[in-house]
Amino acid sequence: MSKAAASSLSRLTRPSSLALALTNARSPLLRFVSKRSISTHQPWRPSSALEEHVAREARPISLRQLTFFGRNLTLERLLDSANYVRTELPTRLAHRIRDMQRLPYVVVTNPNISKVYETYYDSFEQLRKSPEIKTSEENDKFCQLIKGMLNNNLSVIPDLAIGVLECRDFVPAAELDNFLKTMLKSRISRRTIAEQHVALTETFNSPFFYPHSEGNGVDHTNGVDFVGEVFLKCNAREVVEKCGKLCQDLSRQANGPDSPVPEIIIEGHPEATFPYIPSHLEYIIGELLRNSIQATIERHGSDPKTKLPPINVLICQTQQFVIFRISDQGGGIPQDIFPHIWSFSKGPRRQKQLQNISLVPTMSATLQELFHTSTGEGVGKDGKRRRGTSLAPLSHRPPNLRLGLGLPLSRVYAEYWAGSLKLHSLASYGVDTILQINKLGNNLERLVERKNLDGI
Template identity: 50%
Template sequence: MLSSSMRHTRPRQRLINPFARATARPGAASSSHPCPMAGRGAATAAAAWRPVSVLDDWVAREARPISLRQLMVFGRSLTESRLISSANYVRTELPSRIAHRLRDMQQLPYVVVTNPHINDVYNLYYKAFDTFRKIKEVKTLEDNDRLCEIISENLKGHLTVIPKLAMGILECRGLMNPQDLDKFMNTILRSRISRRVIAEQHLSLTETYHSPHFSPGAKLSESDFIGEVFIRCQARDVIDRCARAVTALARSTNGPDAQVPAVHVDGHLSASFPYILSHLEYIIGELLRNSVQAVIDRQAKLREKAVAAAAAGSTTSTTLNAALNQPPPPIEVTICEAQEHVIIRISDRGGGIPRDELPYLWSFSKGPKSANRLENLGQVPRMAATMQELHIDELARADLKAPSYPTPPPPTPSPLQQPPSAATPHTPSQQNSLSSLTSRPPNLRLGMGLPLSRVYAEYWAGSLHVHSLEGYGVDAFLQISRLGNKNEQLTTRASMDAV
């Protein structure tokens, strides 16, 4: 393990190469450790090390955070010069943000950073950093097209990052303070979201610029997407669309005849705000999925009790039939539109969160079901953290109406696919972030839905809170900035030095 003095060095100060210490201390990673340290992992870690000095200049640069409003204003009147400017922002911002995360991993204890999964992520990040830092200034549209090819390749290649990180953190949960592991995971996931946002936004702007429907300098209407940003995201529409998808998933998991609770929406039904649709769909989808499954499970337990009571002769057949045919209580969703925020409350009567799980609700590294989570993550080689990854045949066949947004000629690949406008056709970035990237069983629970949803919510200065009433149900509160003027929430180098 690295000494405390090494782990608290300043960003520009040279760090001792921890992998170089592997030859000096061959027994550093003992086979008795709970963290799996196969020979492949240790050997790869040692071979993958790069000089720390290469990162110094990039780590010294602070990230330049952006807001949804900035993305909209910049892309609203798209010209060649603006597209080139966007390309150079991405070209310099990506290696800087990746460098900060590489430094975070370098400051982890040696036995953690040489975990095969975390080491694989380190190698992916270093390769991407080395690629982007060598790209010369973008001056022409041809230069920009080459940059976009590199960005697309990296976006696809990094789809393995989330499951690898999650498995690595779970395997090393006994080697670091759980709070520090969760802080590291939150930081690296938030940074990953930030990089994909600026990368996919630039790919979308590039595709828009090259579209035959686009006229340079033309202003888009209020109903359009600007890159990945949907200017007027209707909360009611997103909730309804996610509810239909979650209902289809629940029937696939529990059987076509399963009694699935209805989703009732009330409140300020016309509330709208600028947002990245895939982020909101993921959060709402996960919250609804948890609530729907909790209600189904609770109803099944109540029916089992009724059957047992009838078998024991302690209840009548009329009471039994009433219990068996009682519809599940609905999920109540309330939309509240304030001056600066939109708050979405999702309430269920699924019995609440078990007491032994409540302390670990937001943890990536701990919990009573860590072993099951690790096994399930091994079945998910790629993950982009979107609702569309839960795509199944039944969902594809489900009667899900497309959202009432302007749609282009190309068909959408899934019920929750982002509906771009005619001026903004499908882009490679939208395909990567929103398509069904993995086809995993809908009942395969990874234990990451709530923690990841909070990372998404807090990324744009929002919040996500859950209140559980044991024996009754759960209320989840999602708060979103209504104006889109909040900068992305990024972790600085200084705040991570304390880990």
């Protein structure tokens, strides 16, 4: 190893000034850390393999690239996709491992953060040791490895959220928020390319799929509207109606089958269609409608005879964007909470968040996880991919459990494909939330926060 690399590793493994200050046994901070934060194993692992992957740059993709590649699916392309995933996932994991190594010692030794670190490192080691994939059978085995990793990583979101909340007193909240946003965007990116490849493999292995040689002008999607996980004809009205019905059902599940729920009125350009990954959009719309329904019921009462004011969803489209504006009359957001709605670590309800998140050991961050049953995965009897997510049956949470993650995580999802999410609260009246989606699919994924571009 070169002297420069050795020096870099020395800096990474050297305890920060904060950690050195903790050596005073009389420090109340030390007592806190010793009771709740010190892991039983050493999370620092100097590794030349890690250094090699950190030195590489991630290769971002766009929805258009995913679609173009999958529409012309052949065995050769499927194997190219497998080897892209095989080399790209460990690179992206290596950068996030390095981000965690740069954290103050008191943060990285938090048991929840340390658990994520170990999970990522184990996944990194398995992926970097995977040999080149040359046959369909080798690809099938690789997909099983990917599925296992996706399942094992379902605890990452609650673990990170709890760890960040527990360490809020030791590190500025803005730094923790940037760290968590980068970790979550990277998580979305890895799951996107991994699930896309698994979905392409399922399509290729389907008895209804007939691959052709490249260059013959044949549409290899066989008329199916899905290309892997990308839905080519995502319809704005259908998304709102589906999410709205599910959220209304959730409300009745939580408050009683006869409890009133607000009507959802759709206006504007509801027939707008665009390519998108449904699970991403459904999570955002579902969280926004869920918040509006809950706020409306809480403000106007749950008397079965009460006529609740409706929730209005205005859909607009331009050449480049589809815009959703969700307006409710739920009384607005309390002034003590509003400044912190986009933060994962700030706000007056930290202790309640910790209690609630601890009740959710796994999170797939999909709309389907709110239910005990799932639409399932894979290819249906008609040869068409179902619109569920492969992670839906693996995690769920109670419908009335507030985690404080919905809005900030929804913004992370929106910004991942170069969209945006904004919120305007009208005190004592209601909330307007504006979601902007890029409908062309030509923007590269945003892997990190702008302040952390050196960590791509």
